[in-house]
Amino acid sequence: MRSLHTRRFTTAAALAAATVLAAAVPAFAHVTVQPGNAPQGGYTAVAFRVPNENESASTVKLEVSLPMDHPLASVRTQPMPGWTATLEKSKLDKPLKSHGQDINEAVSKITWTADAGTKIGPGQFQEFRVSLGALPTDTDKLVFKALQSYDNGDVVRWIEESKEGQPEPAKPAPVLALTKAADAPAAGVSASPAAGGHHGGDSAGATTEQASAKSSDATARTLGVVGIVVGVIGAGLGVAGLRRKNGSPSA
Template sequence: MKNITRALVGSGATAALLLAGSGIAAAHVTVVAPGAEQGGYSVLTFRVPTESETAGTTALTVELPGLRSARTEPMPGWTATIEKNPEQLATSVTWTADPGVEVGPGQFQQFVLSAGPLPEEEEVAFPATQTYSDGEVVAWDQAATGDEEPEKPAPSLALAASSGDGHASGAPHSTENTDTTAAAESGSSTDSTARWLGGIGLVLGALGAALGLGAVIRGRRA
């Protein structure tokens, strides 16, 4: 009995530590993109919690690794601006809240960006700057050293090896193949309809001929 009690206490303590650790991690600005691949396109979701107990988040700036394509998702109450270098590569994106709008204490917001091609690297960092309504600015730009996580880690994303098709989750694609397929399906449907109507016409013609022949025979008998 004592051994069972000790095991339960130990398990409870371990669970508490894990929950505490996950709570700390959840307070960081993070980025997720399931299925993101090296050299591919993906939808990046930046999750931003408000850590302050007295002020709300009013702006977020994320540095980008020079991307050819970067498109923001419309967000009511927020304005998005993308900065580009002379080569027209996206180097940063900033979301700014409209007057009276903020991510309040105890809340979080998700900022979505469709971007690519992603770097040919196993991991890519997106240093971020979070601005509060009281003027405080928090930089999430620290790189991890070894197994120790820094106090203000930069949002980072692990990239899978390229699958070779040039696309990843949420990747934009050409409509050429879609249009060709639609045209082929439309042509096939039209051809099938024509054959169906032609078959009906033959049946009706044969029926009409049979009725006419029957009328002639009846007329001769009369």
């Protein structure tokens, strides 16, 4: 009886640990925008964070489509060793006003392609940085649909849009939430383009550090919970073993 009780306890504890880990993994598995929010009307620098989810293949290309219903006048990529960035532009049905000028076309797609010998291997991730602006003031989010290509030919389509009140889709598109300027943090954003053509460069670095700190904190919390579960398993096994010892006949 004690042996059966011990097996049941161990199984239940193992399932609890597996549940904790399963709940923690999705937060790190999606292609996301970091940081996830920025003030309306300003310029900001963001990074598309791309984790490699395939255990036997490497990521060699990322394609990000920009929302043309809210076109951006300024889109610039940060150079990254080992990767080539290509910007595609599309004509606008209605010219976009920017600093007193009419903009008739805007960047509709960015493609990062790995050079020979470069890749995002299993268990790794990469961040592709972009400066954007001016952010629209008539919407509370920008959706960036992305395609992640692997060297074995697989393509993961991160294009599904989340709907309020419904579970998160399996392959959600990266989303940048836009907040009212008065309610948003100042880090990472400038009201207008900075000198030299860069937008919010120094502040963007601070924002990225904050995002990294939050990610590290989330990781630490997850590991802490897993440690507690493992500790419970060990304690349960120790108690069960002690009971078996005390209940066994003397020699």
